[in-house]
Amino acid sequence: MKQFQYIRPATQQSVLEAIAKPGTQIIAGGSNLVDLMKHGVMSPDKLVDINKLPLRGITPAKSGLHIGALALNSQVAEDKQVKEKFPLLSMALNAGASAQLRNMATVGGNMMQRTRCPYFYDTSMPCNKRIPNSGCGALEGFNRMHAIFGASDKCIAVYPSDMSVALAALDATVLIAGRKGQRRLPFTDFHRLPGNTPEIDNNLAKDQLILAVEIPDNNYAKHSYYLKVRDRASYAFALVSVAAALDIDNGTIRGARLAMGGVAHKPWRLTEAEKSLVGKPANMASFEQAAQIAMQGAKAYKDNAFKLQLGPATITEALQHAAGLV
Amino acid sequence: MEDQNNGFLADDNDQPKENPRRNFLKQTSLLTAVALTPGVAVKAAENHFDEKVAAAFEKLPLNLTVNGTAHKLSIEPRVTLLDLLREQLDLTGTKKGCDYGQCGACTVHVDGHRVNSCLTLAMMVDGKKVTTIEGLAKGDQLHPMQEAFIKHDGFQCGYCTPGQIMSAVACVREGHANSEGEIREYMSGNICRCGAYPNIVNAIQEVKNGGQQV
Secondary structure, three states: OOEEEEEOOOOOOHHHHHHHHOOOEEEOOOHHEEEEEEHHOOOOOOOHHHHHHHOOOOOOOOOOOEEOOEEHHHHHHHHHHHHHOOOOHHHHHHHHHOHHHHHEEEEEHHHHHOOOOHHOOOOOEEEEOOOOOOOOOOOOHHHHHHOOOOOEEEEEOOOOOOOOOOHHHHHHHHEEEEEEEEEEEEEEHOOOOOOOOOOOEEEOOOOOEEEEEEEEOOOHHHHEEEEEOOOOOOOOOOOEEEEEEEEEEEEEEEEEEEEEEOOOOOOOEEHHHHOOOOOOOOOOOOOHHHHHHHHOOOOOOOOOOOOOHHHHHHHHHHHHHHHHOO | HHEEEEEEEEOOOOOOOOOHHHHHHHHHHHHHHHHHHHHHHHHHHHHHHHHHHHHHHHHHEEEEEOOOEEEEEEEHHHHHHHHHHHHHHOOOOOOOOOOOOOOOOOOOEOOOEEEEEEHHHHHHHOOOOOOOOOOOEEEOOOOOOHHHHHOOOOOOOOOOOOHHHHHHHHHHHHHOOOOOHHHHHHHHOOOOOOHHHHHHHHHHHHHHHHHOOO
């Protein structure tokens, strides 16, 4: 690891001042950042440890739940309020990483995860995300794990978080602090598609800090399911994952939330498929139709065409689980 | 302690930091100047004065407790908890497997919670309590999980075992050892290339069902 300076400011103000300077980088859990620094993918001059900030709480909000940016992934997954109101989030968190890493990783850090694209990690390979305009190794390379939605000719990497797929489905909002005050951003607008600037993962400016995410109350707790398909039974990134949540009244779907992971540069919310489910009976025919709609516009590369079949199959199965049919 | 460290840790001036190459260059230029300067400079170079000054700026104070022993240390911020334990505190029971958070051989407890010490910067456990595999036994009396691993043959080469045992103890404490499936899921962060998994699961189940204090 390259040498760096390390500071541990005690106030939000001093964190905001510190991160406004070039070469600085926030560290929270460090489970992704330290890995990237060891690989030489990231090499900040100064780490700003934000663990002194009081951002660990999980508290009731006006109509929902407020989850501090420094809440640990394990803490959120085991939280009584989360399990009761938003079991989808708990399931998604427990599907990610390992017990050890969930004890380190924070909510904010999980949102800021970089892609696991092997061409991003291998500093001897071209990667537009790591070095803008150096080219994309994955486009013509081994791209089995890569995107089928929203990619560009500059980048076909996927965003790896499970937690964020659930938060996208649950209509969460991100609370962000800057030197000029606070702002709120819909969770689904936090991450970006690669376009011509794949080096920019999300819409958090360099001098801004994630304070919390808030999830509004909903009627999905009884019928939620997170299904993650991966190369081994546990502790692997998703080939495809689906967050499914249904509001079912007497066999009829009143509302639906659907998002996919492992398929795009951001959590991939499936709004058209959701709309198609409303008013329909909660059965296989409705779910298969929604899955078909969800896959419209999908585009495979050399090695990931299997995702075009795995995607709709995973959506259908997740919806069946959510509806309690299996 | 926060206040004591604050002036130093919160040092926000943007002076370029020292690095070994720069020290080397400085020393070389000092030595080059030897012919032209009197004894003072020669003395400074001989005593590695630059290195000492640079080290003072690069190292930060760290206080932590490991297996019940308090340590006051001074470390470079890039040192991981794993390297600190193994290289500076001579606690080599914690193993370096992949060094990238993928294998779990480096698992230790920080304030009672299992973490990968290879991805933990030592500076970030300032003021905390660390328990390693060396801290589980009470004198000659092995921890019940250690006994169970021996009884059930929960290892072959043994390299992943310290991490497996630290993780297994946490798994039982967390309440995630209620079935074979749950144990396998919550132990998935510890890889064993010998494939001792069934025996590891048996060892954990015995400890869990035995109801001993872990």
